[in-house]
Amino acid sequence: MTLYSKITGTGSYLPANRVTNEALATRLAAQGVETSHEWIVTRxxxxxxxxxxxxxxxxxxxxxxxxxALEMAGREAGDIDLVIVASSTPDFHGSFPSTACIVQQKLGMANGSAAFDVQAVCSGFVYALSTADAFIRAGNHKRVLVIGSEIFSRIVDFNDRGTCVLFGDGAGAVLLEVSNEPGILATKLHADGSHADILSIPGNLAGGAVAGSGFLHMDGPAVFKLAVSVLEKVAHEVLDTAGVTPDQIDWLVPHQANIRIMNGTAKKLGLPLEKMVVTVNEHGNTSAASIPLALDQAVRDGRIQPGQNVLMEGVGGGFTWGAVLARM
Structure with missing residues (x-):
């Protein structure tokens, strides 16, 4: 019997502190950094x-x-046999113990289920979801919690207006379960380490302290140019693998980094902008959390319906990129 994986529940969380552009501009002005609501929105x-x-x-x-996500799926934490967390802002420096293991403990899971982190920055959720799908199809696991969770407000330099205005904090999750019918239709992942320097935190731990910079560094124009190029290509790759045409996509849920990149991707795929889920205006760039946050919002407000085809794609530091096509 062929095994498939299917998303049975979605969930998300945003910290209580909502920071508007105006409030952020006031904070930055107090330390001599100029920006404005209009400057941020335009870019x-x-x-x-x-x-x-x-x-x-x-x-x-x-x-x-x-x-x-568990509540939506009607499952308990003890039903889960694998936890995968995608995050560039783990609980611990040095990244261990993994945030997934801490999540397992906080959920009260005492069943010895596996747990590990995935690091692909803003592509992290796509990487994690693809990994979970492979584990389920191989028959190794039946129910996998896939989570993207980030606190980027702690790694941005608030003296650099080119980056500090772009990022936010949040988490999104899906429950992926074994199924007799196709759910995850196709996945495709890529990386190119030759572009590692355009988006990174150029520091490392040495002698118990950070050597170099502990802040996020981004070459905005270079990231923009590369993102626009690879997102279109990987979308067609995953569609071709699944035997699905662009007109059969019901919803595009892209990484919520920049509305211009998102709009450009939709247009290149021939999709009306009304078919794209947009949360970047309210969430900012939440890195690995952005896709599951947007997915959950669209599921809960009724836009995304069972049986619809949803294309999720993202790009991130590494340089990484990938896409997942799912039938809900």
């Missing part, structure tokens, strides 16, 4: 974002999102 489409509280960790955000 990114972002109007607001959420920042985590001082005592919130990526695992905390992830647990909130995971519980909502």
């Amino acid at each position: 990114s489409g972002i109007e607001a974002r959420h920042f985590a509280a001082a005592d919130e960790l990526s695992s905390d955000l992830a647990v909130h999102a995971a519980r909502r």
